[in-house]
Amino acid sequence: MTWKDIAPVPTAQEFIDIVLSRTQRRLPTQIRAGFKISRIRAFYTRKVKFTQETCSEKLGQIVSSFPVLTDQHPFHRDLMNILYDADHFKVALGQVSTAKHLIETISRDYVRLLKYSQSLFQCKQLKRAALGRMATLIKRLKDPLQYLDQVRQHLARLPDINPTTRTLLVAGFPNVGKSSFVRSVTRADTPVEPYAFTTKSLFVGHLDYKYLRYQVIDTPGILDHPLEEMNTIEMQSVTALAHLRAAVLFFIDISEQCGYSLKAQCNLFKSIKPLFANKMVFVVLNKMDIKTFEDLEPEMQAELQDLTKSGEVELLRASCATQDGVQEVKNHVCERLLAERVSQKLKAGTASNGAMGSRLSEVMNRIHVAQPMGGVTREYFIPEAVKTLKKYDKNDPERRTLARDIEEANGGAGVFNVDLRKDYILADPSWKYDKIPEIYDGKNVYDYVDPDIDAKLQALEEEEERLEKEGFYESDEDIGDESEEEILQKAEYIREKHKLIRNEAKMRKSLKNRAIIPRKAIKKPLSQLEDHLDQLGVDTEEIGLRGRAQAMSRGRSVTRSRAGTADPDAMDVDSTSGATAKERLRSLSRPRSRSVAAVNRRDDGVQDETARSKAERQAKLSQRKMNRMARQGEADRHIGASMPKHLFSGKRTIGKTSRR
Amino acid sequence: MRVENCFFCGRPAWPSKGITFMRNDGKSFRFCRSKCHKNFKMKRNPRKLKWTKAYRKNAGKEMVVDSTLQFAARRNVPVRYDRELFAKTLKAMERISEIRARRERVFYKKRMAGKRARELAAARKLVAANEHLLPRLRGSEKRRLAELAAERGVDVEELEREELANLRASKKSKAFGGEVRRLRVRTDGGVEEITEATGGHVDEDMDDDDDDDDGDEEMDTD
Numbered sequence: 001m002t003w004k005d006i007a008p009v010p011t012a013q014e015f016i017d018i019v020l021s022r023t024q025r026r027l028p029t030q031i032r033a034g035f036k037i038s039r040i041r042a043f044y045t046r047k048v049k050f051t052q053e054t055c056s057e058k059l060g061q062i063v064s065s066f067p068v069l070t071d072q073h074p075f076h077r078d079l080m081n082i083l084y085d086a087d088h089f090k091v092a093l094g095q096v097s098t099a100k101h102l103i104e105t106i107s108r109d110y111v112r113l114l115k116y117s118q119s120l121f122q123c124k125q126l127k128r129a130a131l132g133r134m135a136t137l138i139k140r141l142k143d144p145l146q147y148l149d150q151v152r153q154h155l156a157r158l159p160d161i162n163p164t165t166r167t168l169l170v171a172g173f174p175n176v177g178k179s180s181f182v183r184s185v186t187r188a189d190t191p192v193e194p195y196a197f198t199t200k201s202l203f204v205g206h207l208d209y210k211y212l213r214y215q216v217i218d219t220p221g222i223l224d225h226p227l228e229e230m231n232t233i234e235m236q237s238v239t240a241l242a243h244l245r246a247a248v249l250f251f252i253d254i255s256e257q258c259g260y261s262l263k264a265q266c267n268l269f270k271s272i273k274p275l276f277a278n279k280m281v282f283v284v285l286n287k288m289d290i291k292t293f294e295d296l297e298p299e300m301q302a303e304l305q306d307l308t309k310s311g312e313v314e315l316l317r318a319s320c321a322t323q324d325g326v327q328e329v330k331n332h333v334c335e336r337l338l339a340e341r342v343s344q345k346l347k348a349g350t351a352s353n354g355a356m357g358s359r360l361s362e363v364m365n366r367i368h369v370a371q372p373m374g375g376v377t378r379e380y381f382i383p384e385a386v387k388t389l390k391k392y393d394k395n396d397p398e399r400r401t402l403a404r405d406i407e408e409a410n411g412g413a414g415v416f417n418v419d420l421r422k423d424y425i426l427a428d429p430s431w432k433y434d435k436i437p438e439i440y441d442g443k444n445v446y447d448y449v450d451p452d453i454d455a456k457l458q459a460l461e462e463e464e465e466r467l468e469k470e471g472f473y474e475s476d477e478d479i480g481d482e483s484e485e486e487i488l489q490k491a492e493y494i495r496e497k498h499k500l501i502r503n504e505a506k507m508r509k510s511l512k513n514r515a516i517i518p519r520k521a522i523k524k525p526l527s528q529l530e531d532h533l534d535q536l537g538v539d540t541e542e543i544g545l546r547g548r549a550q551a552m553s554r555g556r557s558v559t560r561s562r563a564g565t566a567d568p569d570a571m572d573v574d575s576t577s578g579a580t581a582k583e584r585l586r587s588l589s590r591p592r593s594r595s596v597a598a599v600n601r602r603d604d605g606v607q608d609e610t611a612r613s614k615a616e617r618q619a620k621l622s623q624r625k626m627n628r629m630a631r632q633g634e635a636d637r638h639i640g641a642s643m644p645k646h647l648f649s650g651k652r653t654i655g656k657t658s659r660r
Numbered sequence: 661m662r663v664e665n666c667f668f669c670g671r672p673a674w675p676s677k678g679i680t681f682m683r684n685d686g687k688s689f690r691f692c693r694s695k696c697h698k699n700f701k702m703k704r705n706p707r708k709l710k711w712t713k714a715y716r717k718n719a720g721k722e723m724v725v726d727s728t729l730q731f732a733a734r735r736n737v738p739v740r741y742d743r744e745l746f747a748k749t750l751k752a753m754e755r756i757s758e759i760r761a762r763r764e765r766v767f768y769k770k771r772m773a774g775k776r777a778r779e780l781a782a783a784r785k786l787v788a789a790n791e792h793l794l795p796r797l798r799g800s801e802k803r804r805l806a807e808l809a810a811e812r813g814v815d816v817e818e819l820e821r822e823e824l825a826n827l828r829a830s831k832k833s834k835a836f837g838g839e840v841r842r843l844r845v846r847t848d849g850g851v852e853e854i855t856e857a858t859g860g861h862v863d864e865d866m867d868d869d870d871d872d873d874d875g876d877e878e879m880d881t882d
Contacts, residue, residue, distance in 0.1 A: 424741075425740070426741060436741055437750065438661045439662075441754070441757060442663060442672060443663065443732060445746070447731075447732040447734060447735075448731055448752065449735075449739050449745065449746065450749070451745065453745070457755065460755075460756070463727060464759055472766060487783045488783050489828075490787045491783030491784075491787055493795070494793050495786070497790075533799065535798055535799075536796075536799070537797060540799055540800070541803070654704060
């Protein structure tokens with residue numbers, strides 16, 4: 001519970017400055033008498049209202065930022081009452097709140113008046129009056145605002161005391177060593193000086209014990225006088241003692257160096273005893289280094305023992321100066337406090353009949369202490385053979401034979417090969433060195449290895465027999481009769497013919513860089529016509545005769561004949577032996593193609609069969625590259641398009657390439 | 661050592677032949693030759709390539725359902741070596757492959773059942789439409805025969821028919837090609853070789869199920 005974030009409270013003058021300057025800054029300032037009166041009224045109404053709103057907001061903020069006393073823990077409430085006087089605090093806040101309401105009333109009144117104002121001047125005067133009255137009200141708040149700011153500052157510096165957590169509360173006469181104790185057990189930097197009332201307010205330190213955090217509160221000293229006479233400083237201690245559910249460490253200085261007699265200290269304990277109700281109280285005898293418990297007079301000892309009579313009080317010893325017993329006191333108190341709190345919680349969660357409350361049982365159910373093996377102890381077991389085993393000794397001639405020994409005996413590493421087959425576990429040991437077939441007839445033997453191969457094969461044989469009986473294997477080989485064979489042969493012939501025709505057509509089609517000659521213009525020799533007709537089964541003799549007769553010119557022969565008797569159409573038989581002079585002459589007057597007998601140029605110049613085949617091979621070889629590169633001839637150096645568009649556009653799936 | 665089947669074409673890939681591709685998920689792919697490997701790398705589907713076993717099986721060109729095919733299987737239960745068992749197994753393997761070959765032959769026969777009839781029908785149609793392309797006697801030849809008949813005093817037509825038959829018999833192929841050697845497997849398991857001196861392989865207007873003459877040879881290779 002902290003109040004560190006309360007906004008600073010401005011003084012009355014500052015408050016007025018803030019409000020008015022804000023009005024000036026945030027609202028328009030330009031107004032003229034020539035403006036429409038409604039506009040002028042609106043302008044000033046807005047000024048008044050805005051000022052009021054700002055004031056209300058700011059005052060409201062101040063009121064709400066301070067803690068409401070009735071909502072606080074009794075300890076904090078009492079502490080604040082002691083420190084700041086609750087009445088004063090309430091009155092100050094009340095004044096602020098009243099001022100807020102008054103300002104709101106003023107604003108309402110003047111806004112109403114502004115509605116009826118007739119001129120700019122009138123409006124302005126009304127506004128001035130309204131703002132002036134607001135400022136006066138705020139000026140009257142001067143004292144409350146100042147007080148509230150002081151309270152704010154003090155609140156922010158109050159120690160952060162949590163009234164519900166594990167707490168150790170250190171109390172006692174002034175100067176008995178309370179702060180020294182807190183200093184030595186926590187990291188709090190409590191001031192320690194050799195005079196009374198060094199500590200003037202509550203201090204808080206923290207310590208860790210068993211991984212839990214404890215809050216240690218150092219209180220100012222208390223004097224033994226009635227409550228009404230106590231001052232503010234003492235009252236803080238009393239408040240803490242009264243309201244905090246803590247373990248109280250009542251410090252007693254048995255050396256009496258603090259300036260108070262042991263008797264007086266005991267009396268104080270007795271007088272504030274009502275505050276210890278329902279609390280654990282430990283009386284700590286401090287400054288044991290100067291005077292021990294045993295050094296005291298017996299009656300004093302009895303007096304101290306008397307304090308612990310009530311049962312709930314324990315006597316502890318410590319010396320803050322030498323640190324003797326300080327840690328013991330701390331540990332003991334923490335331990336007791338923890339146990340007490342746990343038992344209280346258990347008690348609070350358990351109903352009178354012993355049934356645990358739901359929240360408590362939920363927690364208890366989660367606590368499980370596991371024990372290993374369920375408490376059973378297992379014995380180890382060593383077999384007899386292992387116990388009697390003789391320890392392996394390298395030099396013992398009767399030692400066990402190891403694989404290493406065998407290796408050594410058979411040539412050592414690199415020579416000896418470990419016999420793995422020796423350790424095979426087979427039905428018959430004599431099978432160990434069998435050559436196991438892996439592949440047989442192109443099949444993996446191991447794929448066929450099956451313990452019930454017999455039964456399966458039997459089933460197959462039966463199936464085979466059944467199929468045989470059913471005539472599954474009977475074949476009806478029909479050898480086609482002759483007419484069918486003939487038909488097939490004819491078809492074969494026709495197909496071949498088709499192919500040849502097609503090839504020829506293809507050949508004709510390719511232009512090979514030649515001019516297109518119309519079919520009509522192509523000259524065909526008569527012989528070709530004759531041959532064709534002959535092939536079709538027409539007797540061409542008469543046609544030939546008729547054609548020649550028509551082609552023969554009438555009258556005398558054009559060719560000059562020395563003898564004059566020559567028939568120009570006589571057969572030009574090439575006869576070298578019996579060639580007459582006339583014939584030789586005739587041969588001169590004819591083109592070479594007709595005068596010389598046609599020779600097969602494939603055979604021309606080839607001596608014999610071997611030379612012929614060689615030549616053919618050569619020819620083939622020389623054409624191979626051309627064919628491979630799809631060239632028409634040696635001179636074809638055509639380079640086609642590298643990536644023809646139509647072959648590379650479109651998608652191709654995995655399926656086919658033929659269509660795009 | 662195992663004879664694995666090629667992942668792509670299904671041919672047996674013998675040890676030391678082909679290549680194995682291990683994918684980074686642990687699956688291994690055995691290829692019988694670089695052709696299959698390359699096709700695999702090209703991400704081709706073996707079912708769509710006619711030369712693979714996958715295609716042939718898919719297209720019903722091969723016996724897929726049969727009891728003989730169930731004998732060879734990779735078993736993941738190790739069997740200890742037993743001499744008798746292995747001896748029995750080897751015998752069984754022989755017998756199984758024998759039965760399988762027979763059944764495959766029958767399968768092939770059944771598959772090819774209507775082929776000859778279809779071929780004949782096609783041939784008849786072709787011959788009927790292209791009678792004019794059949795070889796016939798030349799005009800000059802006819803004349804010669806007529807003269808010969810007159811001389812000998814025999815019927816002209818008789819002579820002509822004889823001559824035509826001679827002509828057809830002596831006809832030699834001009835198209836490219838040679839003789840075709842066929843291996844025919846008989847149902848009793850024997851193999852006979854037939855040599856057919858057909859000319860060019862001219863089959864553009866046939867349906868394409870006659871293109872597996874090689875099926876006979878491949879039958880017992882897997």
